[in-house]
Amino acid sequence: DAMVIQNPRYQVTQFGKPVTLSCSQTLNHNVMYWYQQKSSQAPKLLFHYYDKDFNNEADTPDNFQSRRPNTSFCFLDIRSPGLGDAAMYLCATSREGKGGEAFFGQGTRLTVV
Amino acid sequence: AQKVTQAQTEISVVEKEDVTLDCVYETRDTTYYLFWYKQPPSGELVFLIRRNSFDEQNEISGRYSWNFQKSTSSFNFTITASQVVDSAVYFCALSGFYGQNFVFGPGTRLSVLP
Secondary structure, eight states: OOSEEEEOSEEEEOTTOOEEEEEEESSOOSEEEEEEEOTTSOOEEEEEEETTEEEEOTTOOTTEEEEOSSSSEEEEEESSOOGGGOEEEEEEEEOTTTTOOOEEOOOEEEEEO | OOEEEOOOSEEEEETTOOEEEOOEEEOSOSSEEEEEEEEOTTOOOEEEEEEETTOOOOEEETTEEEEEEGGGTEEEEEESSOOGGGOEEEEEEEEETTSOSOEEOOOEEEEEEO
């Protein structure tokens, strides 16, 4: 029944070693988001796709990149993870023209060692 | 830029008390959507309600009710007869009509004590 699926649920990576987080959706939604949520903080929008149009938030570090090869999949690439990048990463989707009620995945908790 | 403010960082109430969580937003869009999400200790964000900017009717769903006032840019959330299971962080959020610029407020941590 899961509609937004994030893999893996837990990811441990080494300092400076590239890592990719994945998200897939079965909802056929136009909009996909990546959020970073650190402990006791609100989710912070990193970027979103409206179809294939990529929209980067102004304060998203260059270390974070994203790819959306098709409607169903979206990837978050962290090129050189630092200790400060340890967080929960949330993927979400919403429908065009609906002010998207956003459907969230369960998140991937990233640990950087 | 869009912004959501939740002035209450933490609230503690005793079970069965009513509690209101405040949300104030800023946007230049004429059409937008407002949301409330719940994040229990398990971590998953749970959708509670969406309200579009054209609809200022208040809504009630069981013990939950929402008061949307465009004139004061507020979208407050009230839990009646709170229960321990209501303990969570509650986020108010705002997006544009096409789902763009979906931003969360800082959240209010609600603790309901038995």
